[in-house]
Amino acid sequence: MARTFDEDQLLQRVDHDLSFLGETVQMLESDGRALMKSVKSALAAGKASDVGQHGHALKGMISNFCAAEAHAIAAEIERAGKAGDCAGASSAAIRLEPSLESLIAELRAFVKAKP
Amino acid sequence: MRILVAEDEAITRRSLARQLEQWGHTITLAEDGELAWERFEAGGFDIVVTDWEMPRLSGPEFVRRIRQSAGAAYVYIIMLTSRSNKSDIVEGIEAGADDFVSKPFDREELRVRLLAGQRVVGLERALNRQNAELRDANERVRHGLRAAARVQRAMLPQGNIVTPRVRTAWTYVPTEELAGDAIGLHLVEDRYLVGYVIDVSGHGVPAALLSVTAMNVMKSLAGAAPPAPGATAANGRAPVRRPASIATEMNSRFTAEESDDRFMTMVLCLLDTQTGQFTFSSAGHPPPTILRGQDPIAVPDANGLPIAVMAGSEYEDVVVHLKTGDRVFLVSDGILEQSRAGAKGQFGMGNLMPLLISAAGARIGSLVTDVVDRLAAWAGTKSFADDVSLVAIEWLGP
Numbered sequence: 155m156a157r158t159f160d161e162d163q164l165l166q167r168v169d170h171d172l173s174f175l176g177e178t179v180q181m182l183e184s185d186g187r188a189l190m191k192s193v194k195s196a197l198a199a200g201k202a203s204d205v206g207q208h209g210h211a212l213k214g215m216i217s218n219f220c221a222a223e224a225h226a227i228a229a230e231i232e233r234a235g236k237a238g239d240c241a242g243a244s245s246a247a248i249r250l251e252p253s254l255e256s257l258i259a260e261l262r263a264f265v266k267a268k269p
Numbered sequence: 270m271r272i273l274v275a276e277d278e279a280i281t282r283r284s285l286a287r288q289l290e291q292w293g294h295t296i297t298l299a300e301d302g303e304l305a306w307e308r309f310e311a312g313g314f315d316i317v318v319t320d321w322e323m324p325r326l327s328g329p330e331f332v333r334r335i336r337q338s339a340g341a342a343y344v345y346i347i348m349l350t351s352r353s354n355k356s357d358i359v360e361g362i363e364a365g366a367d368d369f370v371s372k373p374f375d376r377e378e379l380r381v382r383l384l385a386g387q388r389v390v391g392l393e394r395a396l397n398r399q400n401a402e403l404r405d406a407n408e409r410v411r412h413g414l415r416a417a418a419r420v421q422r423a424m425l426p427q428g429n430i431v432t433p434r435v436r437t438a439w440t441y442v443p444t445e446e447l448a449g450d451a452i453g454l455h456l457v458e459d460r461y462l463v464g465y466v467i468d469v470s471g472h473g474v475p476a477a478l479l480s481v482t483a484m485n486v487m488k489s490l491a492g493a494a495p496p497a498p499g500a501t502a503a504n505g506r507a508p509v510r511r512p513a514s515i516a517t518e519m520n521s522r523f524t525a526e527e528s529d530d531r532f533m534t535m536v537l538c539l540l541d542t543q544t545g546q547f548t549f550s551s552a553g554h555p556p557p558t559i560l561r562g563q564d565p566i567a568v569p570d571a572n573g574l575p576i577a578v579m580a581g582s583e584y585e586d587v588v589v590h591l592k593t594g595d596r597v598f599l600v601s602d603g604i605l606e607q608s609r610a611g612a613k614g615q616f617g618m619g620n621l622m623p624l625l626i627s628a629a630g631a632r633i634g635s636l637v638t639d640v641v642d643r644l645a646a647w648a649g650t651k652s653f654a655d656d657v658s659l660v661a662i663e664w665l666g667p
Contacts, residue, residue, distance in 0.1 A: 167373070174287060178280050185279050210322055214278040214351070217373040 158257045160220040161264070167220065172268050178218060179261040186215055186258065190251055193231060197244050205243045206235025212250070219261060224253045270387055271295045275305030275319040275331060276349065281372065285318065288376060292383070302326025306334055314344055315390045316383065318370075321350040321361070329364040336365035343393040345386035349374060414446045414474070421447060421477060424484045426454040429634065434542040434665050435462055440637040442603075442657040449476030450601050450656035451484045455491045456542075461509045463491040464660050465537040466599040467576075468554065472655075475529055483533060483576075486522060490515045512537040512550035516573060516584035520552070523577040532575040536599050538662075545591040545664050550584045552576050555605065558598040558618075559589060563626045566595070593666035596633065598625060603655035604640070609648045616647055633661040 168175045189212045196204035209231030216225045227250040234242035272294045276282040279300070286296050297314070299305035303325040309317065317335065321328040332346055348361050351372045361369060367389065368382050421443075430437040437454050449469040456462050467483050469476040492509050510518075515537055523533070538549035538557060549557055553575030559566040566589065573584040591597070600621065607616040624643055628636045637659050645651045 167376075168284075169376070178283065181280050181283065207322075207324070211278050214320075214372060215280050217351075218280045218284060 157264075158221050158223060158253065158260050160222070163220040167218070172265055175261075176265045179258065179265055182215060182219065182261065183258050186212065186254055189215065190247075190254055193243075193247050193250075196235075197240055197247060200240055202235050202238045202240050202243070204235070205240065206232050206237075209233075209235050209243065209246075212254075216254070216257070219257065221257050224250065224257050227253055270315040270383070270390065271297070271313055272316045272318060273297045273299065273305060273309055273314045275299045275302060275317065275323060275328070277301050277320060277323045281320075281349075281374070285374070285379075288379065289318075289383075292380070294383075302328065302331045305331055309335060309344075310338070312340070315342075316386045317344055317346045319346065319348055320372075321348055321357075329360055329366075332361070332364040332366050342397065343390065345390050347382055347386060411446075417474070417477065418443070418446045421481055424481055424488075425452065430454055430456050430462065432456070432459070432542065434667065435540065436633060436663045436665060437462070437464070438633040438637045438661045440641050440657070440659050442641060442653060444603070444653050444656050445472055447474060447477030448656040448658075449473075449480050450603065450658040451480040451487070452599075452658050452660050453484060453487050453491065454660060454662075455488070457492040457509050460542055461492070462540040462542055462662065463509075463538070464540070464597075464599060464662055465491075465535060466554065466601050466658050466660055467533050467535045468601050468603075468656070468658070469533045470531045470575075476531060479523075479529075479531055479533065483519070483523070483535075486519065487515070487537075490518055509539065511586050512539050512548055513571075513573075513584040513586040516550045516552050516576070517582075520574075520576045520582050520584075521580070524580060532577045534575045534602075538597065538599065540591070540597070540662060540664065542664065543667060545593070545595075545667065547589045547591045547597065547664075548586050549589075550586050552582075552584060553578070555600065555602070556587070558600065558622070558625065559591070560596045560598075560625055560629065561592060562594065563629045565622065565626075591664045593664065595664050596625075596629075597662040597664075599658075599660040599662075601656060601658035603653055603657040604644060604659060606655060607644055607648050607653055607657075610650075616644060620647060633663050637661050 189208050192208040193205055196208060209228055213225060213228035213232050216228050227246050230246040231243045272289055274285050274296060277300050282298055286298055289296050297308055299308050302323040306326060319328045319331055328348055335344060346366045347368045347370055348366045349370050349372050370379050370382050425441055426439060439452055441452055449472055451467040454464045465487060469479045534554035535552040536554040536557060540547050551571035552573040556568045556570050559568055569587055571585050571587050574582045605617050624640060640659055
């Protein structure tokens with residue numbers, strides 16, 4: 155099964171420092187999930203510009219893990235939010251949540267599996 | 270380098286901090302724009318790495334604040350951005366950013382951008398140090414010049430000479446802090462008035478040193494200084510010397526070699542205030558202007574070479590018998606050769622003579638001041654191109 159992130163690129167990015175990678179994965183678990191929650195709250199409140207801001211932050215966070223698909227969906231949320239398109243952002247948010255969870259799970263497993 | 274990192278996204282912030290610390294930099298972190306600004310204001314940063322989109326204060330606005338704060342030291346600013354279109358880059362540069370690094374940042378890209386920043390900051394710091402050294406050196410020089418100017422001023426006549434037989438006035442306006450002109454008025458044995466104007470070629474310190482030396486020598490030669498050892502006059506004082514004799518002595522003391530190839534022009538006069546006998550000698554200087562009432566008196570040029578041009582030069586005395594109320598003016602070329610912006614020609618005798626004639630009934634004290642004011646008005650500036658010196662003598666009769 156294809157990974158949700160580019161393993162080689164990621165290892166290069168963290169200079170093969172798995173301890174540091176583990177630290178950032180934990181941050182993604184806490185902060186990434188919190189941001190996802192903020193996106194959903196902003197959508198529920200109809201605050202498109204907040205959706206755009208949180209989408210931007212999520213996009214930046216995910217960009218650190220070389221996860222192209224999740225990054226593209228977060229970018230979609232940011233764009234839609236900034237354009238005032240809550241419907242479009244909502245549709246993207248529905249797709250991002252499982253994508254983010256898969257990414258977190260795979261990253262955790264990846265870090266754990268490495269010696 | 271001391272680097273301030275402004276980034277609201279935690280993982281990128283942590284990654285940047287780790288990377289920059291690995292490269293040996295000292296890092297301060299801020300998680301939004303306002304906090305970054307507060308930390309920046311605390312001071313001491315060489316480089317700022319800032320995100321573009323941040324809560325409370327955007328990256329471009331943060332950068333604008335830094336540039337407007339006009340701190341003494343230049344801070345190199347790198348903006349992190351996922352933006353790549355031209356208008357965004359223009360906005361960042363207009364705000365004051367020096368460089369950009371795309372997000373997510375690439376280590377090598379960040380490293381070389383920082384190297385460029387370090388070079389700029391290093392050069393700027395070195396330039397600041399050199400500027401500070403230059404300012405200090407300049408201040409020392411200015412301090413020295415001010416002190417030298419005080420010494421030079423102290424050599425000038427102390428007030429005007431006023432006796433029942435003679436009245437004098439003078440003005441002296443240096444074009445720089447130090448002047449190359451020298452003037453003197455000495456009353457010897459309450460009878461003989463010695464007056465002179467000397468103009469050393471060039472300006473600045475070398476010319477001023479020569480003018481001060483010339484004033485000192487003149488003081489001695491004119492008989493205003495204590496008698497030299499071995500003076501032979503019956504009363505124990507050095508006899509009053511004739512102007513041509515003084516010019517010859519000056520020329521023998523100031524050789525071209527010792528005067529750094531500078532020369533000086535001089536007009537020197539001796540007035541016997543009891544008889545009105547007026548004797549002058551000139552060394553390359555315009556002769557005195559003499560007014561009898563409103564009529565200029567024709568005065569032959571003494572025609573000597575400037576001092577320190579040729580060893581062994583000879584000078585001659587020219588004698589004029591003054592009448593009561595006659596006025597004598599010794600002027601420097603700073604008055605005659607003054608020009609004015611945007612016009613041809615010099616102030617010259619063509620402007621000076623009518624001025625002296627029209628003031629024939631005025632006191633000479635106010636006349637010399639008036640000459641400087643009129644010269645400034647004519648030139649359209651009080652910053653004259655050359656030193657301005659004028660000595661005025663009025664013989665009041667036997």
